[in-house]
Amino acid sequence: AISSRFTDVWRKISGNATISEDNIKDAVRAIRTALLEADVSLAVVKNFTERVREKALGEDVLKGVRPGEQFIKIVHDELVNLMAEADTLDDQGRARLKFRGDRPTVIMMAGLQGSGKTTTSGKLALYLKKKWKKNPLLVAADLQRPAAVDQLEVVGKGIGVPVFADRKSTPPEVCFRALEAARKGGHDVVILDTAGRLHVDEDLMKEVQEIARRTQPDEIFFVCDGMTGQDAVKSAKAFDEKLPLTGAILTKLDGDSRGGAVMTVRAITGKPIRFVGISEKMDGLEVFHADRVAGRILG
Amino acid sequence: VGLGQKIDDDILEKLEEAMIEADFGVETSGFLMDVVRSAWKNSTIETTDQVLPFLQKDLKHRLTHRGNALNFAKAGPSVILVVGVNGAGKTTSVAKLAWYLTSIGKKVVLAAADTFRAAAVEQLKTWSQRIGCEIVTGADRADPASVAHRGAERLLESGADVLLVDTAGRLHTQKNLMDELRKIHAACAAKKIEGAPHETILVLDATTGQNALNQADMFKQAANVTGLFLAKLDGTAKGGAVLTINERVEIPVKFVGLGEGVEDMQPFDADQFVDALFD
Ligand SMILES: Nc1nc2c(ncn2[C@@H]2O[C@H](COP(=O)(O)OP(=O)(O)OP(=O)(O)O)[C@@H](O)[C@H]2O)c(=O)[nH]1
Ligand SMILES: Nc1nc2c(ncn2[C@@H]2O[C@H](COP(=O)(O)OP(=O)(O)OP(=O)(O)O)[C@@H](O)[C@H]2O)c(=O)[nH]1
Numbered sequence: 001a002i003s004s005r006f007t008d009v010w011r012k013i014s015g016n017a018t019i020s021e022d023n024i025k026d027a028v029r030a031i032r033t034a035l036l037e038a039d040v041s042l043a044v045v046k047n048f049t050e051r052v053r054e055k056a057l058g059e060d061v062l063k064g065v066r067p068g069e070q071f072i073k074i075v076h077d078e079l080v081n082l083m084a085e086a087d088t089l090d091d092q093g094r095a096r097l098k099f100r101g102d103r104p105t106v107i108m109m110a111g112l113q114g115s116g117k118t119t120t121s122g123k124l125a126l127y128l129k130k131k132w133k134k135n136p137l138l139v140a141a142d143l144q145r146p147a148a149v150d151q152l153e154v155v156g157k158g159i160g161v162p163v164f165a166d167r168k169s170t171p172p173e174v175c176f177r178a179l180e181a182a183r184k185g186g187h188d189v190v191i192l193d194t195a196g197r198l199h200v201d202e203d204l205m206k207e208v209q210e211i212a213r214r215t216q217p218d219e220i221f222f223v224c225d226g227m228t229g230q231d232a233v234k235s236a237k238a239f240d241e242k243l244p245l246t247g248a249i250l251t252k253l254d255g256d257s258r259g260g261a262v263m264t265v266r267a268i269t270g271k272p273i274r275f276v277g278i279s280e281k282m283d284g285l286e287v288f289h290a291d292r293v294a295g296r297i298l299g
Numbered sequence: 300v301g302l303g304q305k306i307d308d309d310i311l312e313k314l315e316e317a318m319i320e321a322d323f324g325v326e327t328s329g330f331l332m333d334v335v336r337s338a339w340k341n342s343t344i345e346t347t348d349q350v351l352p353f354l355q356k357d358l359k360h361r362l363t364h365r366g367n368a369l370n371f372a373k374a375g376p377s378v379i380l381v382v383g384v385n386g387a388g389k390t391t392s393v394a395k396l397a398w399y400l401t402s403i404g405k406k407v408v409l410a411a412a413d414t415f416r417a418a419a420v421e422q423l424k425t426w427s428q429r430i431g432c433e434i435v436t437g438a439d440r441a442d443p444a445s446v447a448h449r450g451a452e453r454l455l456e457s458g459a460d461v462l463l464v465d466t467a468g469r470l471h472t473q474k475n476l477m478d479e480l481r482k483i484h485a486a487c488a489a490k491k492i493e494g495a496p497h498e499t500i501l502v503l504d505a506t507t508g509q510n511a512l513n514q515a516d517m518f519k520q521a522a523n524v525t526g527l528f529l530a531k532l533d534g535t536a537k538g539g540a541v542l543t544i545n546e547r548v549e550i551p552v553k554f555v556g557l558g559e560g561v562e563d564m565q566p567f568d569a570d571q572f573v574d575a576l577f578d
């Protein structure tokens with residue numbers, strides 16, 4: 001745990017009254033190591049540790065507080081500040097999405113292969129049904145993965161949410177036609193489950209841009225695997241450049257991954273982390289709480 | 300990197316950062332930097348242009364000295380069990396292995412032992428139809444071990460050469476699912492096939508960070524993993540975690556996944572892999 005890592009570092013400094021340029025070096029190095037071991041991307045780590053260093057040097061050591069404890073508090077608070085976003089939850093703790101009144105709200109899921117988009121689409125539909133009394137329509141826009149449409153249909157059946165499927169058209173066509181089907185069917189939310197794609201696949205990135213262009217989503221979520229390592233800095237940047245992302249969802253955080261990708265995605269895209277996936281089941285979706293993830297990343 | 304330029308701390312720092320960015324992890328990167336620094340100290344390498352080739356040669360040796368070939372039964376048919384965490388690429392990799400084995404003249408049978416996830420059997424069935432190989436399936440929510448067992452029985456009665464068993468994604472931290480995996484592993488032998496499964500492949504997503512080490516450790520304990528299939532290497536992730544797994548858990552890489560089609564795969568080529576690490 002970072003606190004135990006710090007006891008040795010701060011044993012050297014504890015004799016001093018102030019945090020100085022010289023004695024802070026080891027502490028900052030310890031933070032850097034902890035974050036890299038937690039899979040936070042190198043560029044994000046460098047930026048963050050520099051911010052922490054400046055903040056620590058700028059503060060007076062509080063009376064009665066050990067410098068080490070004060071330093072850890074600075075790190076923890078900076079981490080929480082980085083990852084949190086104001087006004088994302090209402091007073092009931094529900095995620096405040098950009099719901100529209102004039103037409104169905106469109107939510108688009110995008111991300112790399114296997115990140116959890118299809119499963120999360122179902123979880124989100126159930127969440128909106130239960131917490132917001134919405135009447136969602138799931139859209140099977142992955143027409144390339146074998147049995148992807150079947151998978152979403154089984155998911156939809158399990159949670160009592162209808163699925164719009166059209167195995168004959170192209171993904172942008174399917175999504176566009178789904179909007180009309182949603183209107184006709186009295187659905188107030190449409191969730192587009194798209195195919196997994198590499199950010200370096202030009203054709204598939206063009207396709208997902210086309211889907212966004214034709215459906216004008218109110219929310220576009222980057223769905224990212226919580227076990228992702230250094231590559232998160234590249235994939236998050238590319239998806240953020242190609243699509244007007246409005247948020248991110250980090251999945252599979254029920255494992256023992258430290259979850260550094262959460263910090264990377266937030267830092268690189270600047271977009272709020274809206275939810276985290278914490279199980280394979282349809283109720284395995286939680287609204288994001290920065291302080292919980294901060295503790296996990298710091299170990 | 301100038302020819303004949305003396306090695307300095309600057310170039311060494313750049314090298315360590317490149318390893319971190321390739322998902323080697325802090326500990327492994329540090330260990331390898333010690334190896335490089337010793338070589339510098341005893342003058343094995345002196346100039347900056349010698350640093351990377353030295354490290355790459357070292358890495359290539361580490362990744363290959365245990366051998367990277369698939370294990371087959373000494374006599375009779377073989378069983379290959381495929382495991383890994385959710386979404387890593389197992390089902391697609393099973394299809395790729397089926398295609399690969401068929402291309403080298405082996406008759407393959409598949410066992411769809413993921414009886415849990417939505418449309419998992421449908422997904423593998425589609426692949427078996429495209430490849431043209433037999434598939435053994437069970438009822439929805441059937442005991443996965445029973446499907447693996449029937450797969451082994453079908454392997455024997457059909458005279459096929461290899462059985463590939465696809466399993467459900469599971470996190471190595473889920474005790475009940477890892478216990479289930481132990482049962483599946485035991486069922487692969489169907490009590491008649493000696494040494495089965497002859498190969499247990501852990502499919503690892505190349506984008507996975509340091510958690511890959513925990514995965515390798517726990518899956519090896521539960522199912523005796525003997526090889527890695529590094530999937531999604533066609534992306535930008537370098538897959539450097541396999542080096543730590545190779546050193547600390549002693550599991551070699553046997554195949555890499557390079558796309559979503561059955562032919563998008565290759566037996567592991569350490570030269571190609573190591574050269575690409577520092578691109
Ligand atoms: N444990 C756990 N498993 C999850 C979570 N989210 C998704 N999964 C599992 O991860 C695997 C992949 O999920 P999918 O929903 O198929 O992923 P996807 O992004 O739609 O995959 P592609 O469409 O192929 O890109 C499945 O086995 C899911 O059950 C989560 O939060 N926790
Ligand atoms: N680009 C690329 N995509 C891959 C590769 N291998 C698998 N995929 C994709 O990754 C996604 C997940 O693959 P699956 O084979 O369903 O993964 P899985 O491990 O069986 O998933 P679960 O059974 O849900 O745990 C699919 O969209 C695949 O097409 C690869 O080598 N490259």
Ligand SMILES: [Mg+2]
Nearest residue numbers: 117118142148
């Ligand atoms: Mg999907």
Ligand SMILES: [Mg+2]
Nearest residue numbers: 389390413419
């Ligand atoms: Mg599968």
